[in-house]
Amino acid sequence: MVPVLLILIPLITGAALFAIRQEAMAKSIALLASLVSLAVMLAGMSVWNDAAHLTYNQSWIGALNSRFHFALDGMSQLLCLLTTLSFPIIFYSTWNNQYPDHNRFLGLMLLSQAGLLGVFMSMDAMLFYFFWELALIPLYFLSSRWGGEKRIQVTIKFFVYTFLGSLFMLIGLIMLYFKAGGSFAWADFVKLNMAPREEMAIFLMLALAFAIKMPLFPFHTWQPDTYEQSPTPVTMILSAIMAKMGIFGLLRWLAPVVPAATYQWGDNFATLAVVGMLYASFIAMRQDDLKKLVAYSSIAHIGLMILAVFAPSYSGLQGVMIQMFNHGINILGMWIVVNVIEQKFGTRKISELGGLAQKAPVLTILLVIVALANIAMPLTNAFIGEFMMFNGVLGSTATNFGVAYAVAGIITIILGAVYTLKMIQKVFYGETNALTANATDISFNVQLSLAIIVVAILLIGLFPNPMLSLTSDLSEQILGRMNLK
Amino acid sequence: MINLAIDLAFILEKLVLIAVIIVISLLVALYTTFGERKVAGYIQDRYGPNRAGPGGIFQPFADGIKLFMKEDVIPSSSNRFLFILGPGIAMTMAMLTSAVIPWGNEITIAGRTISLQIADINIGILYVFGVVSMGVYGIMIGGWASNNKFSLLAALRGASQMISYELAMGLSIIALLMLTGSLSLKTIVDQQSTGWWNFFYQPLGFLIFLICAFAECNRTPFDLPEAESELNQGYHQEYSSMKLGFYLFAEYVNMFISSALMSTLYFGGYDIPFVNDASMGQSIGTNWLAVLQAVSLFAKVGFFLFFFMWVRWTIPRFRYDQLMKLGWKGLIPLALFNMVITGLIVLIKENGWPF
Amino acid sequence: MNAIILSAILGVVLMFSGIFVSNKVMLKNIAIAGMVLLLAVNIIEMNGFRVFDVNTRNMLQFNRFGLLFNSIAFAATLLYFLLSARDITRVGINVAEYFALIFFILCGVALVSSFNSLLMLFLGIEIISIPLYILTGSDKRNLKSNEAALKYFLMGTFSTGIMLMGIALIYGAKGSFSLDTIAATINQGRDAWFYAGLLLLLISMAFKVSVAPFHFWTPDVYDGAPTVFTSFMATIVKAAVFIGLVRLFDIIFATSGTDWKLMVAVLTAATLLVGNITAIFQQSVKRMLAYSSIAQAGFMMFALFSINSYSKEGIILYALGYSLATVGIFAVLVKMKDYTFEGFNGLARTQPVLAATTTVFLLSLAGIPLTIGFFAKYFMLASAVKSGSHLWLVFFAILMAVVSVYYYFRVIQSMYFKEGAAETEPVSSGFRWLLIGVAAVIILLGIFPNMVLQYLYF
Amino acid sequence: MSITQILFWFLTVMAIGSALMVITSRNPVYSVLFLIATFFAISGHYILLNAQFLAIVNLIVYAGAIMVLFLFVIMLMNLNTETEPQKNKWLKFAGTIAGGCLLLVMVAALRDADTKTTTALMKEGDIGLVQNLGKTLFKEYVVPFEISSVLFLSAMVGAVVLGKKD
């Protein structure tokens, strides 16, 4: 019931938006639709919180024994909440953005929302693959149509990368399908016991897809360019939600399904993650472009989560789960700020900006909170997640290099603090220049959006428990499959 | 070690027969040229050649000698080998057909029964068609090798005419074959000598066959390839001397053979009309019967030869498009129709439909 | 048998209607009506009712697989008529003859999809090929068309010669042309002849379906032929020959060991490589589609490589998806004034419907989910995975599929993201709605492939 | 050597020799004529194998009809002058090598030990006679026979489409 509504609302509204030419109307409808799905989501987590409402299981492709099987377990709820929460915020915060054919823009956004929600809820591999691609295609069109100068080359690169990954994943899923005796059900997958060799092959194929999506160093090369060239709302989706698809994939379709291989290859991937974190952090320090800076910081943060997945422990996994949500929200806040600046000043160069704090105090306050959350200050949500992850990595029995990883992680955090604060300092403090001299404070919609985010940040930072309890079952299950309990 | 396990007498007998038939067909052809001129004369209220020998009887030899004595010109720009090959093919192919025609029943000489047929193969008619279809090459090669556009055009016209009419001819024969059930000419003749002649079963088929035979032999009204008024002298314009003679001769040999074929297929072959051959053979002996049969055949052949000439001096030449129209739009549908009707009747007869 | 006889009759009817009907629109309508009838009759036969019950002495065998494919081919042809019949009437003056030839080809298609004797395979292939030579050269004034026809003809007959040699050798080994007999006596003596024959047969079929390295005629021919006929040639005909090949493999190869697998795998890989890599460098969309058809043939080769239930379902689905999408793209392409990629620049602005539907078709060809093209590719890959050997081929195919995305998306980029004013011929609203319908079908089947597959299991 | 063998080898030499001349003759008309000679030799082989029907049909169809059409076209196109330009010598060489390899490979592959003793019946066995073939054709092979009419129809339509002047 809930899953179907969650998918159909954005899907139908998105398709309908192609027919609605008036811009204001289109915007309202899009916002309304996203709010409705948020409401449905919240209802699903509260009043309809039972199996009958949260699962949907119907026959789909008889020939393949594939089913329309959606279920909202804890992790799904978390991520769906993130998605449904993000979209209204995105729509509302970018209310003043102007795009040609705005209705199509919004329609494609909603379509991608449907895809993303589908990914997070599918319990059938074929369905999962479907939504995986459905989420991708609208984003391709969005970036290619409304992006920056080099959008065409960059987005095709993005598309080709992810498509390659997803095709590998498809092969992996097909192999699993045959191993599971002709079933695509996740429930069947997690019961499998395969020979190490087979498991390894499947692991590598699936991991490649997720690594590209997350992105994991060295498969990340598409990401900064794409983030930079995409219109900011799209970038928000890409970094806040899309990147989580990869981690979600790791947690749902990789670790429980091929636990032995995950265990075996964990160190290698963890190392890659660490290298990527450091690499991204150092690059981020040298960035002059706001978007690129946030993009690289995103790689660094994601890297930390990957690290925690591949050096698993209960605490680490729980951290990852919650951090997925947190990072989504935090980065969304960052992007909103970037969007405001870009819309206002027409530039994203840090060097060209300065002194905004005097002109836009509300923005500054909110931004500082978001930025602090981004660098995991205590009391903010990210602190909870990152602390748990460090804890998990240090205490993981799956790896021998826990300490080294943790140290590297902490270095990243420090570096993150350095470049984030430097950015804030440069952009918001110091002297105003010609460009920023006439700046005004942010409009109400941005204020509200940022305020919601800030509230969420603080709320989770203070009371993480409801969230953590959502995902504990899954974490247990993963660890159980990997014999780490 | 070559093991030639073959009946020597058989070979000898066949060789003799071949020689005889070749000589006869050459002689007949020779005298057909004479006959042609005579008939032309008579039809045009003239006497025709009558100076060489009594009644002009040596005229063909005079013509032959003239052809032999003439200067043999081979155009310098022609393709020498093919230029010579052309008339050779025409002549050879004209002669080959006679192999399957039964010239009479068996004769017995010195205890050996000899069939007056070179080869009684069971695909007799197909053989005839195969050889006839080869005849095109003589014309085409000769015309092309002359390196003269008139010759070439005439040759192509002739070839396309022959190919076109071969079809209708084949179709008309098929109707006949449905009735006889055999491709062997000997069998066909035997069937006719006991019953009616095929002409009475297949009048339409015979008509088509006749017209096609005219066309195949390039006889008027189908003598387009040598249309003097349009293409100078046709495909053998550059030919002279005996090479020309070969072409002319081949035409008459063809005429002879097709007459024999028509007699064989539709008019009982060597069957003597109104007489029961078998009982006659008992009274006068098979050898004499065979002779009489041969005479009978030659009489029929003579009639057809006369008919050829008769038509030639009566009907004017077709225009080319008319010729093609007649062949493709007239004769082929007609032959198909004939074939279908015949098939229907055969079917009804076989299934014992009472009428 | 319904389809074979009726299509031949319809061909004759069209031929004669050329004499009695001079109105092109009328001819078009007759052809469409005939096509509907043909489709209906074939569907009737699928449900077990035979209008013409002919004893074929087991030379033809009508099973669900073949009949379903027939239905798909006829439906695709119907669609093709609806979309492009008007363009067919513009190729030359012999309009009725073009339609007649297409019906004759369909007769060949029906033969190839149900042959059970090598003689029937041979006849079917020839009945398909000969009208195609003619259609390729039907634009008589156009030198390119002439050359394409000549090239196609020489290549086609050459491969026919090879095929006949193969059949002769198989006959020598087995003493029969019947597939049943051949399959029953596999591994019973005279293997050398048999395998040599099979090899030659395979090579010639590879020629016909333009599998690398026997593909070199394809781009030229597809490019040179009048675009409407390229559409037919590249879709229905190609799929039909593949179906024939699958039948052959299914009965003979599947029972004669697995030695040939490597060879087929290499051919598949070569086809994929050549088709995809060369397609990237094309400047004309028509030529790109020609190479892409080679690439698609590479994917269809998977059905041969891994002959199992999956591959048979898959090839049906592939034929359907590929035909629908390609017919659609070509229908749009015919309307374009400029066949280069630049010619498509800005199509989304001048003809949004055409651009949108073309996008769907291209996505389907690229095998993106939500389109039937995805399931087609899925079945191909799954069948190869299922067969278990030569997994490298699967990965290679993935790489090539990704490469194919690059050139398919070039068209999309041209249409949507580049400035320009693409010019088209005038397009009727019926045409637009039809394209939308096709796109809808592609997406619908992309979500519910069962709608087709269920017909295979009764 | 029996007379059959002598004839066999004679016809074989004639067939292969003429076939070689077909591809080496510079003048297309000679090629056609040598091809006809090849067909004659092959027909001779058929007769040796007692396939009389095919022998004659081969003559009628191939030599009598098909090759006449070839001659027609060649003569009308006036290709008697040496108009065929020289192909790249290496290409020619490569083509020859490729064909030769094909020959070698096939001969090597088909030289099966267990077929050494297998023979084809010569001069006997009456399946090649018209009567028997006709019966099989119209009883067993009636469907392909009818279907081949479709082939002819399409070829006919094709000739009209391609040949008729606009």
Place this chain on the structure above:
Amino acid sequence: MQTLTNRAKPVDRRPMTVLEKLYLPAIAKGMGITLKHFFKKKVTIQYPEEKRPFSPVFRGLHILNRDEEGRERCTACGLCAVACPAEAITMEAAERMEGEENLYREEKYAAKYEINMLRCIFCGLCEEACPKDAIYLSETFAPANFKREGFIYGKNDLLIPDPKKEPEQYQKALGSRVKKS
């Protein structure tokens, strides 16, 4: 329009009937006609053996006549040459010497008398112009020669044989047309 002879037959332009389109009756009719001619009496005259009687006004080759004693009649007056529209006649006169009385009838005679037969149109004007009845057009015809010069007939070609020495040939050459004087 009234035709002059009443034999003109207007062209029948009606469309042909089926029977006519078959052509077979027409062909049979034609064959009948030719066959009828086959048996007709032949009109050929076997020429050297058999000759056609000439018409009374036939004008053949010229002859120079002699009188009954065998003397040439021509006096070379030149009237024939004047009368000749084709200017085919040339002559040279000469005086009769002693002892030639038996040769020439009068004192003057034609030493040279030539007719170019290639120019002559056989109109007979010379014959009418001649006052001495010396030139006649005979019944001889079909001259043949290999050279053009051969057609310029001189006196020895033209003079007819002596009636006294060769009376039969004289008569033959004279033919039936000459006015018997």
Place this chain on the structure above:
Amino acid sequence: MPINSYIFVAIALFSIGVIGVLTRRNAIIIFMCIELMLNAVNLLLVAFSKMHLADAANPALKVATNGADGQLFVFFIMVVAAAEVTVGLAIIVMMYRNTHSVDVNFLNRLKN
């Protein structure tokens, strides 16, 4: 005769045809070489058919066929060849009308 002899003859003819196709440039001669290939196949089929007839006479081999289908196949090949020739020559003539050449190497205009 041993069947191998026939196989060699047929393959020799077939290969000569292939060589002709590969080496000549005149479209008509290429076409003729293809016909030669078809004839080689025909010869082989007839020989095989008689071989199977011989096998059928040998009860030890238990061959059901009498080889007639081989000869019928030849018949069908001839049918198809005739149809192909009409179309092929029509194409060649059409080509010749436009270019006045039957050289297949002119056929690379399509490449660009």
